[in-house]
Amino acid sequence: MLRQRRILRIFLIIVALLLVALLIGSFFVPVASTAGLAAPQELAGPASRFVEVPYAGDALTVHYEEAGAGERNLLLLHGFAASTFSWREVLGPLGGLGRTAAFDRPAFGLTERPLPESWQGDWGRQNPYATTSQSELVAGLMDALGMEKAVLVGNSAGGTVAMLTALAHPERVEALVLIDPAVYAGGNQAPWLRPIFNTPQMRHLGPRIAQQIQGWGRDFARTAWHDPAGITDEVWTGYLKPLQVANWDRALWELTAANAPSGLAERLAEFTLPVLVITGDDDRIVPTEQSVRLAEELPNAELVVVPACGHVPHEECPQAVLDAMTQFLAQLP
Secondary structure (H helix, E strand, O other): OHHHHHHHHHHHHHHHHHHHHHHHHHHHOOOOOOOOOEOHHHHOOOOOEEEEEEEOOEEEEEEEEEEOOOOOEEEEEOOOOOOHHHHOOOHHHHOOOOEEEEEOOOOOOOOOOOOOOOOOOOOOOOOOOOHHHHHHHHHHHHHHOOOOOEEEEEEOHHHHHHHHHHHHOHHHEEEEEEEOOOOOOOOOOOOOHHHHHOOHHHHHHHHHHHHOHHHHHHHHHHHHOOOHHHOOHHHHHHHHHHHHEOOHHHHHHHHHHHOOOOOHHHOHHHOOOOEEEEEEOOOOOOOHHHHHHHHHHOOOEEEEEEOOOOOOHHHHOHHHHHHHHHHHHHOOO
16 A cells, blocks of 8 residues: 555656656757847739728738729628638629629738737737737728628638627628538637646747747648649749748747637527628538538538549639639629
8 A cells, every 4th residue: 555655646746747847858959039020011913002001999000902893782701720811813804793892801911910919918908919909800891991791702711710700790791602611620629728728838839839830831721622733833822922921830839729619500500691602612620511511401502522622622723613603692682
């Protein structure tokens, strides 16, 4: 019995030492700073525009691109680790259907990347990376662009934000176009991870973890395409451009730490507005069967499955997306 107690005591001492090493040692892991990189405006292209968007009593400088004109408004919301660049194949043509704007969601592209007031993650204002903040930001952007009402077009996590905006501001959303949307799975962290992600140790290591996207990002992109040959060097350069923005890694970690379940799967009956669900038949990020299920469970949805296409059909199979959207929008009042 005495020997067992001694073994247990030694085991507990070892565990305690390991915990101390983890809690203290993590602060000695060097994290390269990206604070000295470029400001968003320095990386802006010829089509870039910036606008101050009010939300929750504050403001955020949002980068967007625009095409077309007309009574109908379309607002394009990209997915995780993407930007306005992901809409390059369809933005111009969609301008023929109405005034169309694509913007960079917080933590991505050339939109401002605010940081908390302290390294512990304390915000003196509403966290712009939180799920609820992003839907409020969409409404604020519509105000700033003079869009009283719009068709929201969202890919992947952008589809999640579009749906949350429709729930929070139903009077502002004419219809939804959801391209491989992340509803049932695909991006929401487990609830028990949030306290861990917000510990001082993880807040120190978080940017270093975010920086690893430079290594695994291309493999992730290949998984998103049915035919990865479409990811040319020019396309990959466009994907990487936002990683030249100062503090991109810290902002990406803030988004990760703020991520929370959307709860959309339990609220599908509330979506009575017209919805078009588009998915590639080879989506390995948000499996195709989830988009099929979503179209079946929404009260007023149409489904288009694009053959030989992956998670980003607006990039890989743009004409099929344009055809589906043209037909869908023509049916709206």
